[in-house]
Amino acid sequence: MSSTTQLPGAPALPAGPAPKISFVSLGCPKALVDSERIITHLRSEGYEIGRKHDGADVVIVNTCGFLDSAKAESLAAIGDAMKENGRVIVTGCMGAEPAQIREAFPDVLAITGPQAYESVMSAVHEAVPPQHDPFVDLVPPQGIKLTPRHYAYLKISEGCNNRCSFCIIPSLRGDLVSRPIADVLREAEKLVKAGVKELLVISQDTSAYGVDLKYAPGVWQDREVRTKFLDLSRELGEMGVWVRLHYVYPYPHVDEVIPLMAESKVLPYLDIPFQHASPQVLKAMRRPAHQEKTFGRIQKWRDVCPDLAVRSTFIVGFPGETEEDFELLLDFLTESKLERVGCFKYEPVSGARANDLGLPAVPEEVKERRWHRFMAHQQAISEKLLRRRVGKRLKVIVDEANGTTARGRTQWDAPEIDGTVHLSSRRPIRAGEFVTVKIDRADAYDLHGTVV
Numbered sequence: 001m002s003s004t005t006q007l008p009g010a011p012a013l014p015a016g017p018a019p020k021i022s023f024v025s026l027g028c029p030k031a032l033v034d035s036e037r038i039i040t041h042l043r044s045e046g047y048e049i050g051r052k053h054d055g056a057d058v059v060i061v062n063t064c065g066f067l068d069s070a071k072a073e074s075l076a077a078i079g080d081a082m083k084e085n086g087r088v089i090v091t092g093c094m095g096a097e098p099a100q101i102r103e104a105f106p107d108v109l110a111i112t113g114p115q116a117y118e119s120v121m122s123a124v125h126e127a128v129p130p131q132h133d134p135f136v137d138l139v140p141p142q143g144i145k146l147t148p149r150h151y152a153y154l155k156i157s158e159g160c161n162n163r164c165s166f167c168i169i170p171s172l173r174g175d176l177v178s179r180p181i182a183d184v185l186r187e188a189e190k191l192v193k194a195g196v197k198e199l200l201v202i203s204q205d206t207s208a209y210g211v212d213l214k215y216a217p218g219v220w221q222d223r224e225v226r227t228k229f230l231d232l233s234r235e236l237g238e239m240g241v242w243v244r245l246h247y248v249y250p251y252p253h254v255d256e257v258i259p260l261m262a263e264s265k266v267l268p269y270l271d272i273p274f275q276h277a278s279p280q281v282l283k284a285m286r287r288p289a290h291q292e293k294t295f296g297r298i299q300k301w302r303d304v305c306p307d308l309a310v311r312s313t314f315i316v317g318f319p320g321e322t323e324e325d326f327e328l329l330l331d332f333l334t335e336s337k338l339e340r341v342g343c344f345k346y347e348p349v350s351g352a353r354a355n356d357l358g359l360p361a362v363p364e365e366v367k368e369r370r371w372h373r374f375m376a377h378q379q380a381i382s383e384k385l386l387r388r389r390v391g392k393r394l395k396v397i398v399d400e401a402n403g404t405t406a407r408g409r410t411q412w413d414a415p416e417i418d419g420t421v422h423l424s425s426r427r428p429i430r431a432g433e434f435v436t437v438k439i440d441r442a443d444a445y446d447l448h449g450t451v452v
Contacts (some may be wrong), residue, residue, distance in 0.1 A: 018048040019128045021312045022056035022085065024077050025146060027064030029202050029246075031092055031114070033155040035062045036092070036146055038120055046131040047124070053084035057128040058109070060120065061383070063101075065094030065172060067347045078105055089123045091116060097351075115175050117157055123265050148399065148430030151198035151242075152191045156184050156232065160204035161211070162249070164275075165286045165353040166315065166346070174249060181227040182218040187236055197432060198242040198397060200414065201232075207248045229257045237265030242397070244414055246271040250297065262305040267362055267411045270301070274312045277332030278325035281318050284357055298336055309412035311340035316344045316374055317367030320359030326370050330377050339385055340418045341378045345371050379444045386419070386442035393452060396421050396437045401429040408449070425451035 025035035059081040063074035110123035210227035217224040396408040437449040
């Protein structure tokens with residue numbers, strides 16, 4: 001995901017026009033939150049955020065460095081900024097390993113790692129000093145957001161304690177560091193007061209929230225609340241908005257949150273990256289390998305909360321994956337009937353332990369065939385599940401509107417990664433509103449309906 005964002009400019013100050021920063025944000029929602037924080041800080045100091053590199057005083061590129069393809073996209077974005085402007089500051093995950101950037105672009109002004117907000121601001125100050133009299137009140141209490149007004153990502157921690165063999169996130173972002181719960185809840189409260197209707201809770205490992213702090217209590221609204229996944233979910237569930245939980249590692253205590261979903265405190269939606277189903281592949285990935293327990297837990301969750309939708313992502317073509325391993329994965333899809341599924345072809349990542357396992361690489365043409373088989377298999381499952389929605393009336397949040405037609409999502413769909421509800425209405429519809437929709441038909445991934 002990438003974006004180049006323009007926000008309303010600050011009024012010119014007596015010293016001259018506000019210095020202008022062009023900003024490019026690449027990567028996942030967690031990186032998007034980093035971008036929001038940097039832009040909020042810039043705006044608080046009087047900097048204007050522009051759309052075009054040409055004419056900006058400095059360009060900031062927030063990179064992604066997880067996969068080689070993401071690195072290539074980041075390098076291309078840096079190249080474009082250097083060509084169009086020439087004064088470039090690089091930050092983000094790829095900045096944690098600056099040699100490759102310096103080799104390609106030796107004249108970038110500065111390179112910082114992920115979530116290094118102070119270093120980014122120092123580099124900006126050196127390149128173009130701020131105005132002496134910034135209009136701090138130009139920044140709203142909730143900060144600057146790069147998402148539509150009606151939803152926002154709420155990042156609760158940085159880093160990760162897991163050591164999956166295909167992943168280099170801990171080397172880029174470090175071990176788990178949880179934000180104090182009072183800080184998270186204050187941010188959530190500000191977002192809700194600003195009109196946000198859906199909070200998307202994100203981190204590298206959401207269900208590990210607070211383990212590094214030994215679940216220490218914080219003070220929130222004159223009472224103690226533990227820095228813990230369950231307590232955070234409960235408190236967010238009292239704010240009167242949709243709360244969606246992403247990147248949930250399936251620890252046993254996740255079971256405790258399912259009743260909140262059954263009570264409609266938290267959306268009945270769990271984003272759990274299972275990655276595979278073969279015990280052999282999961283062991284090589286250093287992931288939990290108890291497939292039979294996974295089946296049982298999903299069924300237990302659905303018993304408690306029948307409306308629950310489980311989304312997951314999987315990797316095909318991991319080193320050593322055999323045809324038998326892949327068939328086990330297809331069998332898992334058939335049996336578990338996950339509502340939303342994504343699939344990636346394995347890419348070797350520089351520095352990942354998977355490179356040193358000594359397992360045979362899966363040929364690219366085999367990866368491609370397995371990916372297509374996986375997607376076709378899951379498409380049939382998705383289509384069958386969505387047909388059950390036809391004829392029902394569902395609550396939908398509108399993401400984009402154009403008069404009497406619109407696109408929105410149900411409680412079972414996250415923005416940009418899941419399905420869409422295509423709407424028609426007799427009255428004009430506005431983005432950000434909730435509507436009740438009678439579902440008329442379904443296709444493989446989306447629903448179509450009429451506002452009632």
